[in-house]
Amino acid sequence: MTAANTSRGRSGSVQSIERAFGLLETMADHGGMMGLSQLATESGLPLPTIHRLVRTLVDLGYLHQEPSRQYVLGPKLIKLGESSARMLSSQARPHLTRLVDELGESANMAMLDGDRIVYVAQVPSRHSMRMFTEVGRRVLPHCTAVGKAILAGMPPDKVRDLLQRTGMPGYTDHTITDPAEFARQLEHAARTGYAMDEGEQELGVRCVAVALPEAPARLAISISGPVGRMTEDLVDRAVPLLTTVGRALSDDLR
Known part of the structure; x- marks a missing residue:
């Protein structure tokens, strides 16, 4: 529209x-x-x-x-963005805490800001060895589960334009740098309702994410952890919980 x-x-x-x-x-x-x-x-x-x-x-x-x-x-938008990010983090924290309590791994919320993914909230795992993503960190969307989950809900032409502006640099041997393969992954994410990062941004780290439905911005939540703990069984348990938590958080933000 x-x-x-x-x-x-x-x-x-x-x-x-x-x-x-x-x-x-x-x-x-x-x-x-x-x-x-x-x-x-x-x-x-x-x-x-x-x-x-x-x-x-x-x-x-x-x-x-x-x-x-x-x-x-x-630059006037920076002040508004910082205030909005603090609000998002505050509202997201109880929902992310539920993910950590039930799944045991670090939980994140991120949003698409321009052509970048920015992490706006996190609750860390209680494990001594855990994944930590600094709130405010900005990354390219093609190498993250949250980025894929968000892009999967966007029109393909908008995704192509974004990738042309950013490129698809490889950060690890697992980073997807082929647009056709990336498009196939987005189709899979759109069909299944979740996206994966298989060590594509950082070796040894696995992540699963879902986009927030009907949220006021392009947002996604995820859990991430070491490959050894992020088993298929954990992912299978995580997807429905992420979906449920995502709907509840989306309702809170509207």
């Missing part, structure tokens, strides 16, 4: 605000940098309307114009 259609579809809404936030979300979905004509095409709004909204967002510091005349997301 375009920004124009969305703004007409809600009674009592302020159209200009909906359109402005719609443009920011569109830019985030396209890597954080776009030109006016591309914004008009993607949003379905007239170019004069786009120009007026963009000029206002630049004046407010939420967008910045590059020498190339393209627009990028501005």
